[in-house]
Amino acid sequence: MADPYLRFWLAFLDSGLPDIQRGRGDLVLARIAKSWSSWRGRAVEPVVRESLRRMPDGSLPEGTAVAGGYWTRSNDPEIDIVGADREPVAKRITVVGSVKWLRDRPFDEHDLARLLTHRTRLPGADERTPLLAVSRGGATTSGVTMLVPEDLLAAWRD
Template identity: 75%
Template sequence: MPRASLTRALRLLSGKRIVDVALPLSTRPSRETRYLVSDPYLRFWLSFLGPYLPEIERGRGDLTLARIRSSWTSWRGRAIEPVVRESLRRLPSGPLPAETAVMGGYWTRTKDPEIDFVGADRTPVAKRITFVGSVKWLENRPFDTHDLGRLAVHRAQLPGADERTPLIAVARSGRLVEGVTLLGPEDLLTARRD
């Protein structure tokens, strides 16, 4: 497909809210645009079912199910990010720095670093980064020293962030380390109730 046609198609899908368009949030401009299918059910279909319909039709749904089971934790971690981001936006003042006006993520072409959540004073190019965050949505593994170390390294690579930029972790199973503000499932539900 020619580039102009692809650009036109993505613009149309974005206008109809079928595809979300995102740019990395930092104090430097970027052209590393990401396109994400908006509907989580459609994302699931496109990832696990649609490409494997011939397999399912041949009576080998067991292969599809095995693929889903082996990839589920990783897929779910990505799928929960928009839900968590929206819950963070709805939080009453307190856990997030007061000057946070927008939230996004940060990535480079090589995906190193790739940061789940970045808070800032404005978008698309921030004047000030207000926090850096990570989501760990695992049943039996809390946010630990390895996760904190990785988040701190990524913060150091984020344009506009430094060692004073607060770190926030959203974890399903708690934390084993200090030095990070922790938000759990109850915090996210509270944000959704208000």
């Protein structure tokens, strides 16, 4: 579903209408607050991927023509960003990445370790496949190309 407002409505408000009608909007607000961080992270991923597609040549590893995601039926691994040379079936994986859109936590060593593990489980990727992190709060680790919100916004301006 492409419409973020409809996704939000279906995730939180549609099922909460009976509570709202009973004057218990506070219950709906509590459910939103409890799930907000996780929901926001998933909601921003399509925007991040579209921003990557719009970035000027040279911003991503050479040969990156498309950006998508990868997951198995069990969601293990679940990789937020997979750059490739073409779609729908890539000949070459050009970059593997993670989106961390937390307000008060940067991309860190734990996130990098998880991304490294997931890269080993992605068909077509190996230890030479570059790593990318997109984070609202920057990074506290090295070994990964870092993009922050300003980088994503710049892709929409050009």
